Amino acid sequence: MARKVCPGCGESRPVDAFARDRSRRDGRMRLCRLCDRIRHRRYVAEHPEEHRAAQAEAMARWKAKQPPKPPKLCRRCGGVVEDRRRWYCSDECLAAARAANPHKSGRRKPHTESASRRGYGQEHKRLRERWKRIVDAGAAVCPRCGLLILPGEPWDLGHVDGSAKMLYQGAEHRRCNRATNRRRRLSLQQW
16 A cells, blocks of 8 residues: 655555545645644634634535425414524414423423433532643643543533443543544444
């Protein structure tokens, strides 16, 4: 398999470790994917306003290309719903639906257990404070994806898988931590 040296980390890597770039002679980017990801994160951290503006502009271009959404219809009477966040067209439809199903109030129940019972008590808070100093110094590496957690980036204190929230493996990117939980739920559903 062909290999290429990354000038960012100085390591010889397989060509597949470099993203495609048709403008270059060898058809691959100059930096490996890992170095390019670190470079991009550093740029976003140093230029948040420019990055946000570019993201907003790209989103506006994407939305302009999308076809208009069909009108949302009321589940009860079939009328057009003005507010897309609602399922009913008027207060009358909502009142009639609640009267027909009094046990369904439409409100979610809050957690019935305390934070300590769910595994997030005083010990968790103290450990999170210790990790906060490491993350703020820019020295924390996510154990799930292996990338640095930049200061100011959202993070969670991750548990060791299968430890029933008893063992911690350290700071993780919020998206890595919560994606793991989602994957776990999906694998349980497949059984």
